[in-house]
Amino acid sequence: MLEELFPNVKVEDMIEATNETLYMTSVSVAGTFILGLLLGLLLYLSGPGGLWDNKLLNWVTASVVNVFRAIPFIILILLLFPFTDFLMGTIRGPGAALPALIIGGAPFYARLVEIALKEVDKGVIEAAKAMGSKYRTIIFKVLLPESMPALISGITVTAIALISYTAVAGVIGAGGLGDFAYFYGFQRRDFDVVAFCTILIVIIVFIFQFIGDFVSRKLDKR
Amino acid sequence: MISIKNLTKVFHTKDQDVRAVDELNLSIGKGEIYGVIGYSGAGKSTFIRLLNRLEEPSSGEIELNNQDLTGLKKNELRLARQEIGMIFQHFNLLWSRTVFDNIAFPLEIAGASKKTREERVNELIELVGLSGRGNSYPSQLSGGQKQRVGIARALANNPKVLLCDEATSALDPETTDSILDLLVDINEKLGLTIVLITHEMHVIRKICHRVAVMEKGKVVEEGDVLDVFLHPKEKVTKRFVDQVMGDPDREESLHLIQENYQSGEVIQLHFVGENTNQALISDLSRKFNVDINILHGKITQTQKGAYGTMLVQLVGDKLVVNQAIDYIRTTSVEVEVDPNA
Ligand SMILES: Nc1ncnc2c1ncn2[C@@H]1O[C@H](COP(=O)(O)OP(=O)(O)O)[C@@H](O)[C@H]1O
Ligand SMILES: [Mg+2]
Numbered sequence: 001m002l003e004e005l006f007p008n009v010k011v012e013d014m015i016e017a018t019n020e021t022l023y024m025t026s027v028s029v030a031g032t033f034i035l036g037l038l039l040g041l042l043l044y045l046s047g048p049g050g051l052w053d054n055k056l057l058n059w060v061t062a063s064v065v066n067v068f069r070a071i072p073f074i075i076l077i078l079l080l081f082p083f084t085d086f087l088m089g090t091i092r093g094p095g096a097a098l099p100a101l102i103i104g105g106a107p108f109y110a111r112l113v114e115i116a117l118k119e120v121d122k123g124v125i126e127a128a129k130a131m132g133s134k135y136r137t138i139i140f141k142v143l144l145p146e147s148m149p150a151l152i153s154g155i156t157v158t159a160i161a162l163i164s165y166t167a168v169a170g171v172i173g174a175g176g177l178g179d180f181a182y183f184y185g186f187q188r189r190d191f192d193v194v195a196f197c198t199i200l201i202v203i204i205v206f207i208f209q210f211i212g213d214f215v216s217r218k219l220d221k222r
Numbered sequence: 223m224i225s226i227k228n229l230t231k232v233f234h235t236k237d238q239d240v241r242a243v244d245e246l247n248l249s250i251g252k253g254e255i256y257g258v259i260g261y262s263g264a265g266k267s268t269f270i271r272l273l274n275r276l277e278e279p280s281s282g283e284i285e286l287n288n289q290d291l292t293g294l295k296k297n298e299l300r301l302a303r304q305e306i307g308m309i310f311q312h313f314n315l316l317w318s319r320t321v322f323d324n325i326a327f328p329l330e331i332a333g334a335s336k337k338t339r340e341e342r343v344n345e346l347i348e349l350v351g352l353s354g355r356g357n358s359y360p361s362q363l364s365g366g367q368k369q370r371v372g373i374a375r376a377l378a379n380n381p382k383v384l385l386c387d388e389a390t391s392a393l394d395p396e397t398t399d400s401i402l403d404l405l406v407d408i409n410e411k412l413g414l415t416i417v418l419i420t421h422e423m424h425v426i427r428k429i430c431h432r433v434a435v436m437e438k439g440k441v442v443e444e445g446d447v448l449d450v451f452l453h454p455k456e457k458v459t460k461r462f463v464d465q466v467m468g469d470p471d472r473e474e475s476l477h478l479i480q481e482n483y484q485s486g487e488v489i490q491l492h493f494v495g496e497n498t499n500q501a502l503i504s505d506l507s508r509k510f511n512v513d514i515n516i517l518h519g520k521i522t523q524t525q526k527g528a529y530g531t532m533l534v535q536l537v538g539d540k541l542v543v544n545q546a547i548d549y550i551r552t553t554s555v556e557v558e559v560d561p562n563a
Contacts, residue, residue: 127308129303130303131303132301141327221359
């Protein structure tokens with residue numbers, strides 16, 4: 001049946017492309033989570049009334065975030081070529097897409113982190129201060145746990161954006177399902193291959209969404 | 223225990239400077255339940271937040287536990303705060319933590335071992351009457367139960383002082399009373415000094431030993447709760463006293479009474495912190511041959527006994543009525559003859 005519908009699809013190619021997409025996505029999600037969380041915390045903490053209220057630091061962080069968020073992803077990849085080459089030693093393959101994916105994703109996630117942190121009840125932060133908390137304790141035991149459901153839904157949205165970035169990264173020969181659909185499907189006019197890659201990408205997106213929603217809901221005791 | 227000198231807090235806002243707390247002087251004794259009452263905007267919250275420096279004073283001094291709080295550096299302040307419990311109007315519990323873990327939080331901050339934390343939390347859960355609810359999340363509790371968690375959390379590090387910022391204002395009257403009872407209970411059991419702020423005279427009446435009335439950042443009247451109830455000097459204070467005595471239309475009802483009860487003598491009795499003479503009425507009717515009609519009145523209970531006024535009509539032989547009135551004068555109940563005059 002599959003062979004009739006998708007005569008040009010080879011299973012082992014698909015497995016390899018899917019693996020590449022999953023690899024790029026998971027590593028870049030992990031990297032984006034860490035970098036985005038740091039940037040988001042910095043934005044929030046240095047903001048007005050924050051624990052480290054600091055106009056200059058806030059301005060610098062916000063500027064970096066805004067500038068990188070404004071650059072279209074395809075251009076970001078090209079801009080980062082020298083950096084990627086230096087960092088990864090190559091500009092081809094799934095690994096070469098990672099710097100661009102993380103640098104493209106982190107500012108986006110940072111804004112979501114900032115929004116999530118702003119939703120944390122000021123009263124609870126104040127209660128922690130009244131108990132004699134260190135800032136570190138407030139960050140790790142109040143701010144992050146209390147905003148965790150929103151941080152998880154934020155990384156889910158970001159992960160889905162990253163999956164589509166991985167497909168774009170295909171144009172620089174990063175590999176993965178987007179790359180495969182373009183070079184082996186579109187360019188050879190094998191549209192069944194394009195369709196099959198699309199289906200796989202949609203399934204991956206759904207799985208990420210499902211896991212994200214599930215974890216976020218599980219953590220939310222409100 | 224707590225001594226406050228010339229404490230001032232000025233907020234600089236865009237259009238003006240707000241003197242939220244203005245040259246405030248107070249001293250609060252050890253083991254006392256001290257109430258601060260005032261209308262919204264009087265500066266109560268700012269005042270109580272100055273006591274643990276959640277708000278930095280603009281000027282003035284706070285001495286707490288023989289420690290100059292205003293001079294403490296950041297790290298010293300953190301340690302001092304661990305000895306000052308605080309509870310809040312909206313409880314401010316962490317929704318992501320269970321009851322148990324919420325109460326354990328201040329112990330984690332103070333660096334207590336896991337074993338110590340467990341013992342102490344179980345003790346506190348018991349103390350505030352939440353046995354069996356340790357694994358619940360705040361969202362599964364009623365308002366009163368949430369405040370109990372708040373109280374347990376505030377007590378975790380054995381503080382010397384408990385600050386209460388409108389701790390019962392979000393609760394219904396019945397729950398309010400049960401929380402107030404709990405506060406009295408821990409005040410007596412632990413000898414804890416409690417400073418509470420409220421806009422409800424009921425709260426002051428029910429549990430406070432002393433009260434300060436705040437208006438526009440200043441304390442306008444201060445003293446033993448009973449004294450303030452008896453001899454309110456300021457207009458605000460009178461309005462607060464009326465809140466519990468519910469007597470704003472007394473003048474009018476006196477007229478009606480005078481018209482309707484022409485015979486005998488209408489007198490007003492003031493019960494002022496009575497424990498001994500509460501049975502005055504039955505005492506009178508036993509000792510003298512008079513009929514006593516109770517016309518109007520309200521008696522309420524404070525920490526120092528019964529307080530209130532009562533209008534009664536004494537009907538009988540003129541001489542006996544006068545004897546009865548003279549008798550009342552020998553008791554500690556104050557009597558006012560012809561109160562409408
Ligand atoms: N952070 C702040 N910035 C500016 N003004 C404030 C701030 N906090 C309180 N105020 C002002 O101080 C006054 C007293 O407020 P508050 O202490 O909250 O009164 P209360 O608790 O008695 O209602 C009010 O006029 C209020 O607007
Ligand atoms: Mg207030």
